[in-house]
Amino acid sequence: ERDLSAPLTVHARVAPLGSKLVLAMLEDRTRERRVEAVRRDFVANVSHELKTPVGAIKLLAETIEDASDDPEAVRRFAGRLRVESDRLTDLVHQVIELSRLQDTDPSEAQDVVGIDEVVRIAVDTSALASTAKQISVVVRGDTGLFVRGNPQLISAAVSNLVSNAVHYSEPHSTVVVQTRGQGQTVEIAVVDQGIGIPADEIDRIFERFYRVDPARHRSTGGNGLGLSIVKHVAATHGGDVKVWSVEGQGSTFTLTLPSTSPTDIPSDIPSDIP
Numbered sequence: 001e002r003d004l005s006a007p008l009t010v011h012a013r014v015a016p017l018g019s020k021l022v023l024a025m026l027e028d029r030t031r032e033r034r035v036e037a038v039r040r041d042f043v044a045n046v047s048h049e050l051k052t053p054v055g056a057i058k059l060l061a062e063t064i065e066d067a068s069d070d071p072e073a074v075r076r077f078a079g080r081l082r083v084e085s086d087r088l089t090d091l092v093h094q095v096i097e098l099s100r101l102q103d104t105d106p107s108e109a110q111d112v113v114g115i116d117e118v119v120r121i122a123v124d125t126s127a128l129a130s131t132a133k134q135i136s137v138v139v140r141g142d143t144g145l146f147v148r149g150n151p152q153l154i155s156a157a158v159s160n161l162v163s164n165a166v167h168y169s170e171p172h173s174t175v176v177v178q179t180r181g182q183g184q185t186v187e188i189a190v191v192d193q194g195i196g197i198p199a200d201e202i203d204r205i206f207e208r209f210y211r212v213d214p215a216r217h218r219s220t221g222g223n224g225l226g227l228s229i230v231k232h233v234a235a236t237h238g239g240d241v242k243v244w245s246v247e248g249q250g251s252t253f254t255l256t257l258p259s260t261s262p263t264d265i266p267s268d269i270p271s272d273i274p
């Protein structure tokens, strides 16, 4: 990112008020253009990603029409049609989540959010997948932790981490969700014993639509948006997300958020909120 602070100092020394204003406007314009570029990029990415499942659905529907006198084939293709439409539904949900996130003003996201509840929702969300693979999801660590922010977005972030851990793990393994209150921060670590991430890919996994070698887990059908959502949630809430991983052994994703206390009510919010 370009450092805009340098010219600001130089000009401010010459004519403090006028040039500061002009530079502030320029800075604003640059930011606007950058936001616009990110948006255009996003729309292009989304359009591209939507084409695959939509194309598959159309093809499968046509195949079913042609196979109407073969009930077994119809059943088989209908099953695949359902898988593709589920994939499309996931993608649309995540795109909506991400665009909602981009429009969220962090200063507006000021609910007190209980981490116990967030973790419970995340475990529930992945229950179907973890049960199917007989993966046990263990929750341990500190309870009664709170952060301030948007409950839906924080839940979405933690749910994405837990779902990924289950997704990229072998059957019968264990996923641990470890919560910890550390001074002014809350840490939520999701530890798996799954396939891990190659060292040379690890820097890219938080990019939108980035997937590590899609061929190695084609059948799992993700879309590469989950971690970019986690990263945005962390950033807009003044937190951070880190990953540690060894290929073939497992991964740990740690989401860190500034902690709050449930009684710590900002002055502009009525005090009848628990």
Ligand code: ADP
Binding pocket: 160, 164, 165, 168, 192, 194, 195, 196, 197, 205, 206, 210, 211, 212, 213, 221, 222, 223, 224, 225, 226, 227, 228, 251
């Ligand atoms: P998706 O899971 O939909 O592909 P994500 O943005 O959630 O997209 O993740 C990006 C990529 O990072 C995944 O495609 C996968 O290769 C890798 N990844 C994410 N979480 C894990 C994990 N717990 N273990 C191994 N690889 C992971």
